[in-house]
Amino acid sequence: MEWFNSVIKAIEAAFITGDRWKLYLEGLGVTLEVAFFASIIGIIIGTIVAFMKLSVRKDGKPTLAAHIANIYMDIIRGTPVVLQIMLMWFVFMAGCKNGVLVASITFGINSGAYVAEIVRAGILAVDKGQTEAGRSLGLTQFQTMRYIVIPQAFKNVLPPLCNEFIVLIKETAIVGYVGLSDLTRVANQMTSKVYDAFTPLIGAAIVYFVIVKILTKLLGRLERRLRKSDNR
Amino acid sequence: MIIVKDLHKKFNDNHVLAGVNYHIHPGEKIVVVGPSGSGKSTFLRCLNLLEKPTSGEIWFDGQLITDPKTDINKVRQHMGMVFQHFNLFNNLTIMENITLAPTKLKLMGEEEAKENALKLLGRVGLAEKADAYPASLSGGQKQRIAIVRSLAMNPRVMLFDEPTSALDPEMVGEVLEVMKELADSGMTMVVVTHEMGFAKEVGTKVVFMDGGNIVEENTPQEFFANPQSPRLQEFLSKVL
Numbered sequence: 001m002e003w004f005n006s007v008i009k010a011i012e013a014a015f016i017t018g019d020r021w022k023l024y025l026e027g028l029g030v031t032l033e034v035a036f037f038a039s040i041i042g043i044i045i046g047t048i049v050a051f052m053k054l055s056v057r058k059d060g061k062p063t064l065a066a067h068i069a070n071i072y073m074d075i076i077r078g079t080p081v082v083l084q085i086m087l088m089w090f091v092f093m094a095g096c097k098n099g100v101l102v103a104s105i106t107f108g109i110n111s112g113a114y115v116a117e118i119v120r121a122g123i124l125a126v127d128k129g130q131t132e133a134g135r136s137l138g139l140t141q142f143q144t145m146r147y148i149v150i151p152q153a154f155k156n157v158l159p160p161l162c163n164e165f166i167v168l169i170k171e172t173a174i175v176g177y178v179g180l181s182d183l184t185r186v187a188n189q190m191t192s193k194v195y196d197a198f199t200p201l202i203g204a205a206i207v208y209f210v211i212v213k214i215l216t217k218l219l220g221r222l223e224r225r226l227r228k229s230d231n232r
Numbered sequence: 233m234i235i236v237k238d239l240h241k242k243f244n245d246n247h248v249l250a251g252v253n254y255h256i257h258p259g260e261k262i263v264v265v266g267p268s269g270s271g272k273s274t275f276l277r278c279l280n281l282l283e284k285p286t287s288g289e290i291w292f293d294g295q296l297i298t299d300p301k302t303d304i305n306k307v308r309q310h311m312g313m314v315f316q317h318f319n320l321f322n323n324l325t326i327m328e329n330i331t332l333a334p335t336k337l338k339l340m341g342e343e344e345a346k347e348n349a350l351k352l353l354g355r356v357g358l359a360e361k362a363d364a365y366p367a368s369l370s371g372g373q374k375q376r377i378a379i380v381r382s383l384a385m386n387p388r389v390m391l392f393d394e395p396t397s398a399l400d401p402e403m404v405g406e407v408l409e410v411m412k413e414l415a416d417s418g419m420t421m422v423v424v425t426h427e428m429g430f431a432k433e434v435g436t437k438v439v440f441m442d443g444g445n446i447v448e449e450n451t452p453q454e455f456f457a458n459p460q461s462p463r464l465q466e467f468l469s470k471v472l
Contacts, residue, residue, distance in 0.1 A: 127319070129315060129317050129319035130319060130321060130322070132282055132315065132319060133313075133315060133319035133320070133321065133378075133381075134321070134333075135282065135305075135308065136280060136282060136308055136311075136312075136313035136315075136382075137308065137309070137312075137332075137333035137381070137382070137385060138305050138306065138307075138308040138309035138333060138337055138385065139305070139332075139333055139336065139337065140305050143336055147321075147324075147332060147336065148321050148323065148324075148332075151323040152322060152323050155323075
């Protein structure tokens, strides 16, 4: 009974006293905001970079754009995202005081490198015969892409893209490094306020878990629906 | 109609076509046979530049299409091609498969293209499949529709790349039937195939390729009754 009472007290202190749950909610808001804008930026950059990487010169060698895309992907994937966001905050965008903006751009640029691979793989997964058939009818390279390859690639790409968004929600837990009060930072600060690490941190963990679980469920439903149109 | 001069194609060190010369006249039905790896598919795919020749010239209706300045997309509008694996567009209905190229290339209006497609589908007995997706069709049906898709462009010549090789045996007949009708209608055709019966019945000329070149060419009667080269004699003894 005594143990039960102490748990109730800890929960009260961590979440209820002084409307502290509002802080978590605001933190969750920041987390989702950054993840949302970052994935939009990531999809735009990733799509452009994927096409850059797929571009070939007339003699079959990779273009300058393809080389640039490769360098970008190497750098992004070869360095920790914590360092990337600190570099952005303290160096490259040091003048910008809007933390959400800096975080969104950083994670967007970071995510773009991974999205580029997803999009590239999705396009390459479309059978070469589809392109050949389009070209043999006299359609241009662009028309073949636009009407035949991209619609089919889209179906391949949508599930991993949603997955990338889910990953982003968890990855943004480091934005506390640049002073943003996201869900993780709110919980972390709360531990020193209530002299209890367990309750606030577990609370935040449960929130992440539930959000990710819901999105994963939705993604599963989407995938099943996409597959339905392949059925005979 | 199509003149091929000293056509070479190399894939890295692999010399697939070693100086092919050939002349295809309007209305001819050229059937190309040969062992696998002989270069016959590559030869066919070079005719509409799906495969870029390493060197040599290809003329189509007086136009040098191997010239880099030629707009190859324009040329391809007049050369239909049918593939071994059908290559119907999986994301589009049968009707959209057939009308996509004529409408997007602004050769026909939407209505005209649809009307034309229905007429052609009727010719191959598949009008009721207009709104189906390719995944719901049998191989034979897919290939007949692939032929219709090419015909919708009103091509001057039709290229067939082993059109029956990926089909179940009982579906080969329905596709060959469509090709025969097409041949009877006067279409110029180049057909790479293993169907010797088709070569005998429909071909105006049969061409034997081996080792990246044309070894022998003759009328079907002479080709099968009197093969000249030992290589062809050996080939025929195996396939007939």
